[in-house]
Amino acid sequence: MTTTDTPPATPRAAPAPRRGTPPPRPPRRYVPRPVRPRAPLTPWQAFVRGVLALVATLLLMFILDLLVFGPIQHLAAQQQLRDSFRSQLSAGTAPVSEGDYNNVLLADGAPVAILSIPRLGVSEVIVEGTSSADLRLGPGHRRDTVLPGQAGVSVIMGRAAGFGGPFSGLQALQPGDQFEVRTGQGLSTFVVIGLRYAGDPTPPAPVAGESRVILMTARGLPFVPVGVAYVDARLVGDAQTAGTRQTTSLTLPPSDTAMATDTSTVWALVFALQFLVAAEIAAVWSFRRVGPRKTWIVLVPILVLANLFVADQLVRLLPNLL
Numbered sequence: 001m002t003t004t005d006t007p008p009a010t011p012r013a014a015p016a017p018r019r020g021t022p023p024p025r026p027p028r029r030y031v032p033r034p035v036r037p038r039a040p041l042t043p044w045q046a047f048v049r050g051v052l053a054l055v056a057t058l059l060l061m062f063i064l065d066l067l068v069f070g071p072i073q074h075l076a077a078q079q080q081l082r083d084s085f086r087s088q089l090s091a092g093t094a095p096v097s098e099g100d101y102n103n104v105l106l107a108d109g110a111p112v113a114i115l116s117i118p119r120l121g122v123s124e125v126i127v128e129g130t131s132s133a134d135l136r137l138g139p140g141h142r143r144d145t146v147l148p149g150q151a152g153v154s155v156i157m158g159r160a161a162g163f164g165g166p167f168s169g170l171q172a173l174q175p176g177d178q179f180e181v182r183t184g185q186g187l188s189t190f191v192v193i194g195l196r197y198a199g200d201p202t203p204p205a206p207v208a209g210e211s212r213v214i215l216m217t218a219r220g221l222p223f224v225p226v227g228v229a230y231v232d233a234r235l236v237g238d239a240q241t242a243g244t245r246q247t248t249s250l251t252l253p254p255s256d257t258a259m260a261t262d263t264s265t266v267w268a269l270v271f272a273l274q275f276l277v278a279a280e281i282a283a284v285w286s287f288r289r290v291g292p293r294k295t296w297i298v299l300v301p302i303l304v305l306a307n308l309f310v311a312d313q314l315v316r317l318l319p320n321l322l
Helices: 043-091 264-287 292-315
Strands: 112-115 122-128 152-157 178-183 186-197 210-222 224-235
Touching: 043 112, 043 122, 043 264, 043 292, 210 264, 264 292
Parallel strands: 152 210
Antiparallel strands: 112 122, 112 178, 178 186, 186 224, 210 224
């Protein structure tokens, strides 16, 4: 039996290119374009850039303080006020006049009542005072009026948008809606008489022994007030005896009136601005002498804190019903 050796296969030759077909182009090499070096900033340009960056950061902190940090502060303050006022109610020391249990004038921001509006889903602690700083905590009771449930007219102011906006839906109340207010004298139920704006006719003056409440807030788009909205309500049942009042309409501070600003802490704004400028100068010096990495680690948190201080003081200058 014999075997035959098979010859090895010969490789096929590449097909000849067709006539008229151009040869393939060689691959193109990427040649980066030369980057022209930028001219260094002049001292004036560097100053303008720093000012614009500072203003942009300050504006961002202002918006964050108004829309983010403000509601958080409001919730924390309400929780503390509610715990404090409930302990006063259980101990029987809740205020029924402008003074506390020891007949000492109530401090601004002290809790005096709890407001509950079921239609709006509102449950807020009312504080004494209606300045811009007071209404950051919650709705405020105007000092020259009686407490809700007492014989006379009580005025309660609240913000429409900022710091939780507890009175944002106040204009949705209709005649016949009810809400409750708990004070040191007990629980009072009020029924809404109507909603009015500036220039509208006011309800008839309350008769002797009648209790009224006026709820006030800003009117218009959020953070763009065009006036004041008033909700009038009367007490269902008998009124309580009114407590003594040291503050009158003549001695009421201008910062406690509707749509007023609080300028009592302008000195704090000046110090906050000085702190911000000093931190900015330190950041520029550190950036040039130490380097950007260490500057970011050490001075950026200080700059953020300084901007937040300034923004917080600027928010105090906004109208109290905003």
